[in-house]
Amino acid sequence: MSLLEEELFPSTPGKFKIDRGHTMSRHFHRCFASTSTMFLWALFLIALTASYLSFQSFIDSGSKYFSASWGGIQWEKQVRNSAQIQRSGGMSVLVTGAAGFVGTHVSLALKKRGDGVIGLDNFNNYYDPSLKRARKSLLNKRGIYIVEGDVNDARLLTKLFDVVAFTHVMHLAAQAGVRYAMKNPHSYVHSNIGLVTLLEVCKSANPQPAIVWASSSSVYGLNEKVPFSESDRTDQPASLYAATKKAGEEITHTYNHIYGLSITGLRFFTVYGPWGRPDMAYFSFTRNILQGKPITIYRGKNGVDLARDFTFIDDIVKGCVGSLDTAGKSTGSGGKKRGPAQYRIFNLGNTSPVTVPTLVSILEKHLKMKAKRNIVDMPGNGDVPFTHANISLPRRELGYKPTTDLQTGLKKFVKWYLAYYGYNRGKVVN
Numbered sequence: 001m002s003l004l005e006e007e008l009f010p011s012t013p014g015k016f017k018i019d020r021g022h023t024m025s026r027h028f029h030r031c032f033a034s035t036s037t038m039f040l041w042a043l044f045l046i047a048l049t050a051s052y053l054s055f056q057s058f059i060d061s062g063s064k065y066f067s068a069s070w071g072g073i074q075w076e077k078q079v080r081n082s083a084q085i086q087r088s089g090g091m092s093v094l095v096t097g098a099a100g101f102v103g104t105h106v107s108l109a110l111k112k113r114g115d116g117v118i119g120l121d122n123f124n125n126y127y128d129p130s131l132k133r134a135r136k137s138l139l140n141k142r143g144i145y146i147v148e149g150d151v152n153d154a155r156l157l158t159k160l161f162d163v164v165a166f167t168h169v170m171h172l173a174a175q176a177g178v179r180y181a182m183k184n185p186h187s188y189v190h191s192n193i194g195l196v197t198l199l200e201v202c203k204s205a206n207p208q209p210a211i212v213w214a215s216s217s218s219v220y221g222l223n224e225k226v227p228f229s230e231s232d233r234t235d236q237p238a239s240l241y242a243a244t245k246k247a248g249e250e251i252t253h254t255y256n257h258i259y260g261l262s263i264t265g266l267r268f269f270t271v272y273g274p275w276g277r278p279d280m281a282y283f284s285f286t287r288n289i290l291q292g293k294p295i296t297i298y299r300g301k302n303g304v305d306l307a308r309d310f311t312f313i314d315d316i317v318k319g320c321v322g323s324l325d326t327a328g329k330s331t332g333s334g335g336k337k338r339g340p341a342q343y344r345i346f347n348l349g350n351t352s353p354v355t356v357p358t359l360v361s362i363l364e365k366h367l368k369m370k371a372k373r374n375i376v377d378m379p380g381n382g383d384v385p386f387t388h389a390n391i392s393l394p395r396r397e398l399g400y401k402p403t404t405d406l407q408t409g410l411k412k413f414v415k416w417y418l419a420y421y422g423y424n425r426g427k428v429v430n
């Protein structure tokens with residue numbers, strides 16, 4: 001022990017050097033010595049606690065950083081490879097919600113023709129995430145890399161734009177489902193209004209990408225004028241889902257106006273098909289029919305059947321790709337507008353509404369099984385009685401022409417369903 005240390009921290013009291021001649025002074029020194037010792041110990045303990053706490057917070061933030069599923073040289077290489085354009089005049093597209101139903105199909109179509117594609121998906125558990133994982137493997141097999149992340153993650157989005165100069169963004173990530181909005185309203189605000197984070201990153205990008213995104217037929221809400229045209233009223237939403245999609249249309253308009261972002265909003269009409277969403281009626285009806293369970297069919301006012309303009313996925317993909325192909329360039333860069341940019345809204349429907357009981361009859365035919373129908377009055381849950389798209393505008397501007405009727409489309413869906421889940425999955429065998 002050094003002299004100084006020995007003085008400060010005497011191993012025995014007797015070692016403490018005092019003037020033995022003065023008792024008072026000795027007491028005083030002893031008292032002073034023990035107080036200063038305690039003081040130093042306290043200081044030492046405080047310092048120890050402080051460094052422990054800051055080390056913990058370093059570990060926490062560090063683990064957040066290190067446990068992120070993105071970043072690093074290898075990751076950047078995968079992103080670049082996947083976004084590589086393979087045809088002349090091709091585009092490099094960031095597809096959000098890529099492991100979703102429409103996202104998967106659009107990503108495959110783009111990759112197939114030689115466009116570069118990077119997918120983004122948060123793999124949330126709104127419906128069975130294993131279906132999303134299966135879609136992801138399908139995409140990986142075709143050379144499409146999927147980044148696991150949320151559209152609200154500005155750091156991740158900025159990083160993606162640092163690595164790739166995306167020409168287009170196909171924004172399909174959303175909280176879908178009309179009736180679920182009553183159970184989990186905040187999820188709709190988080191995901192659907194989360195569009196703002198994406199737009200902020202896009203407006204600051206240099207070059208700015210053109211954006212095509214999924215709105216919804218539900219924005220027509222209580223509109224009764226049929227068929228629904230893009231210029232019809234959309235200020236009477238019947239569900240929070242519809243309200244957040246309508247908000248998306250207004251929000252994208254402001255980014256178009258202020259920053260010169262090229263925007264195309266697509267109002268999808270009840271999209272169905274292989275690799276579809278298990279929360280949708282045609283999908284859950286199929287599962288219940290095969291399992292021998294009853295299905296609930298809602299009926300409108302005065303016993304009128306509900307009807308939807310069911311639109312097959314391949315037709316929707318054509319509409320999405322057509323929108324990307326015809327999208328004008330964004331005019332701004334680095335957050336500054338340089339001139340007016342394109343702002344478009346299109347209906348993507350089938351123009352041929354079918355009632356829900358008819359949908360069930362078609363499923364019965366393809367499944368060769370009878371449904372146990374439980375018909376109830378439509379609860380006040382955000383549903384609308386019917387939808388019907390006027391598609392003259394996308395026909396003219398995009399060459400959009402749906403070619404699959406519900407009979408044909410459901411046949412393809414049932415074929416996929418049986419191949420994916422198997423005939424006897426959960427089927428009640430008496």
Ligand SMILES: O=C(O)[C@H]1O[C@H](OP(=O)(O)OP(=O)(O)OC[C@H]2O[C@@H](n3ccc(=O)[nH]c3=O)[C@H](O)[C@@H]2O)[C@H](O)[C@@H](O)[C@H]1O
Binds near residue numbers: 215271279356383
């Ligand atoms: O076009 C859209 O913008 C939306 O389309 C889809 O919504 P919807 O048209 O409501 O589809 P879907 O749930 O399949 O119900 C179909 C019909 O079955 C009736 N329905 C439903 C469930 C049930 O148990 N019984 C029943 O009769 C029900 O009353 C309805 O009449 C998407 O989910 C949505 O995300 C959004 O994209």
